[in-house]
Amino acid sequence: MSRISPPGWLAGLALTVTILVGLFAVPADAAQGDVQRIMYVHVPSAWLAYLAFFVTLAAGLLFLRRQDLRFDRVAVASAEIGLVLTGLTIATGAIWGKATWGKWWDWDPRLTTTAILFVIYAGYLLLRQSIVDRRRRARLAAVFGTVAFLNVPIVHFSVLWWRGLHQPPTVIRPGDPTIDHLLLAELLASVASFTLVYLWVLRRRVDLEATRDAAELALEPAG
Amino acid sequence: MRRPRIGTLVGLGLVAAAFLALVGISLTSALVYYVTPTELAAGRPAGGVRLYGVVEPESVRWDAPSSTLSFRVTDGTTTMAVVSRSLPTGLFRDGIGVVLAGRVTSVGEFAADEVLVKHSEVYEPLRPGQTLPPGLLDTIRQEAP
Numbered sequence: 001m002s003r004i005s006p007p008g009w010l011a012g013l014a015l016t017v018t019i020l021v022g023l024f025a026v027p028a029d030a031a032q033g034d035v036q037r038i039m040y041v042h043v044p045s046a047w048l049a050y051l052a053f054f055v056t057l058a059a060g061l062l063f064l065r066r067q068d069l070r071f072d073r074v075a076v077a078s079a080e081i082g083l084v085l086t087g088l089t090i091a092t093g094a095i096w097g098k099a100t101w102g103k104w105w106d107w108d109p110r111l112t113t114t115a116i117l118f119v120i121y122a123g124y125l126l127l128r129q130s131i132v133d134r135r136r137r138a139r140l141a142a143v144f145g146t147v148a149f150l151n152v153p154i155v156h157f158s159v160l161w162w163r164g165l166h167q168p169p170t171v172i173r174p175g176d177p178t179i180d181h182l183l184l185a186e187l188l189a190s191v192a193s194f195t196l197v198y199l200w201v202l203r204r205r206v207d208l209e210a211t212r213d214a215a216e217l218a219l220e221p222a223g
Numbered sequence: 224m225r226r227p228r229i230g231t232l233v234g235l236g237l238v239a240a241a242f243l244a245l246v247g248i249s250l251t252s253a254l255v256y257y258v259t260p261t262e263l264a265a266g267r268p269a270g271g272v273r274l275y276g277v278v279e280p281e282s283v284r285w286d287a288p289s290s291t292l293s294f295r296v297t298d299g300t301t302t303m304a305v306v307s308r309s310l311p312t313g314l315f316r317d318g319i320g321v322v323l324a325g326r327v328t329s330v331g332e333f334a335a336d337e338v339l340v341k342h343s344e345v346y347e348p349l350r351p352g353q354t355l356p357p358g359l360l361d362t363i364r365q366e367a368p
Contacts, residue, residue, distance in 0.1 A: 026348070027348035027349045027350070028348070028349045029346050029347065029348070029349065030347040030348060030349045030350070030353065030355070031314070031342065031343070031345075031346075031347070031355075031356070032314065032342060033349070033355050036346060039346075099312065100312060100314050100340060100342045101312065101322075101339045101340055101341070101342075102311055102312040102337075102338065102339050102340060103337070103339055106339065107256075108256060109256060143233070143236045146236060147236045147239045147240055147243070150240060150243050150244075151243070154243075162255075162256060163255060163256040163257055163275070164256050165256070165322055165339060165341060167341065167342060167343055167344040168344050169344065170344040170345070170346065178343075178344050178345040178346070179345070179346040180346060180347050180348050182348060183346050183348060
């Protein structure tokens with residue numbers, strides 16, 4: 001049982017502060033009121049899920065190139081965190097949707113493609129579980145992780161390509177973000193906090209996977 | 224032994240990518256989440272449909288005895304009368320976009336089972352002293368005897 005390291009405390013503190021600022025310090029949205037504050041969790045969750053899956057893609061490609069299992073450990077750790085963040089995105093989105101749209105869930109293109117994203121990466125983890133050979137698992141996962149990432153831009157552009165209930169992008173769009181700059185600053189601070197937490201959890205999860213690999217190697221029959 | 228296996232995997236990946244691309248392309252043409260009043264007027268689908276339009280200002284009426292909400296939605300070209308017995312969220316107001324699930328009645332009205340309110344991607348802070356614009360429930364309260 002190891003203690004939480006300074007980077008861990010720092011990430012936790014940053015997240016706590018940005019959430020408190022988002023809940024109490026910045027003004028509410030003029031059209032939606034207080035419910036809009038859930039954006040400071042919903043949007044960072046979604047962006048960090050994108051980033052996490054990109055890291056899984058990049059680490060997978062690096063593994064295929066270098067055949068070094070360290071990259072595969074990063075890939076699996078990031079995919080797990082990405083899956084949790086996708087779940088958090090869907091959960092916070094449902095709460096926000098119930099309050100503004102009037103419904104927890106609807107088969108809107110953005111919601112549907114996000115649900116597909118969740119299932120794809122759950123499949124990635126299941127695939128890994130089903131392969132005993134360590135290198136074969138890493139190789140197949142790398143290919144799966146590469147193809148799976150194709151869905152990320154589809155999720156992002158779904159609100160522009162198809163008609164739906166979900167509004168189009170506010171920040172990642174051509175031109176000035178359509179959000180007041182004070183609220184934007186809080187949103188970006190929240191993204192930064194989420195990034196710190198992501199990096200810290202990633203680091204810990206990679207260490208855990210390395211320990212697991214070492215144990216697996218030690219248990220392998222000689223010869 | 225190793226090389227052809229990677230080749231097979233890359234091949235499988237390409238097949239999967241092609242599959243995803245196909246899904247994407249077919250979704251583009253086949254997935255229509257809602258129709259506009261103009262499209263609805265041209266098509267007249269028999270069954271259930273989702274309709275998107277902007278709530279025409281000053282068209283919202285609340286009939287307390289029958290608990291029926293009526294208003295008109297427009298896409299700028301075509302305007303359609305809507306009746307609903309389900310209440311939208313507090314965001315519902317003049318000029319806001321709504322997605323309605325329901326069907327066209329024999330008298331040409333749209334009977335909505337569900338009124339979902341779209342919100343915009345624009346966020347502005349509530350200034351000190353400023354209050355939220357009145358929602359539907361405030362209007363109903365005002366009109367109540």
